[in-house]
Amino acid sequence: MKRLHVHLSVADLPASVRFYAALFGAPPTVAHSDYAKWMLDDPRVNFAISSCGAAPGLDHLGIQVETPDELADAYGRLRAADGPVLEEGRPPAAMHGRKRPGSPIRRAWRGRRS
Template identity: 50%
Template sequence: MKRFHVHVVVPKLDESVRFYSSMFGAEPSVLKDDYAKWMLEDPRMNFAISARGGETGVNHLGFQVDSDEELVALRAQVVAGSVTVEDQPGAQCCYASSNKYWTQDPAGVPWETYHTLGNIPVFGADSRQAAMSESSGACCAPATSIPAVIEKKVCCG
């Protein structure tokens, strides 16, 4: 089953954690110095915020899926519509290890679809992502054929 994903860049994490905790009636399931995530059931959503620089506002949208099989099926559905995707297997970012792919809508909004494999202790452990972060501000988007993802300094879910 899919879970809708929204990632928002915020100027002050502590203020935003208070606001969204009140809004959702729940504390974050993940809370770090620069990142917070709520795994909500009603509505079924993975809502993440980060304060790691970048343009304030909605960073990207996406779907979190429960299995690699579902990830493969959604990818096939998108590719069947002649949409370009950029695969990112084994991504290490946002305190998680995930298999994912990225695409963007016609207006340039980045979309991330991913299956989380497990937690990791740091925001980004992938050396390729660390290099991208230094050069572009992006932490989790592939350095790729989807330039708007990098231009928007997309992070991860």
């Protein structure tokens, strides 16, 4: 099953964790001093925030997949949409779409090694 991945850079991580924990009605699934992540099922999203020095705002978006069939489907749709692809290693660990000027899409994840 696919899951949307959203990663935001934030200026104040503790305040942002409090805000999103209240919004989602749950504490982060993973929490570190500079990073927090919620793996939610409703909505089905991997939502992450970090204070790693980037300007506050959208860091990247992606589609997380769990099976080889979902991976092949996402890859085919990205290719059909004429998305530029940078593949890393075999078996594929990730697929990144290079950001085009004016495009909101920065990165599209292809999958991960087990």
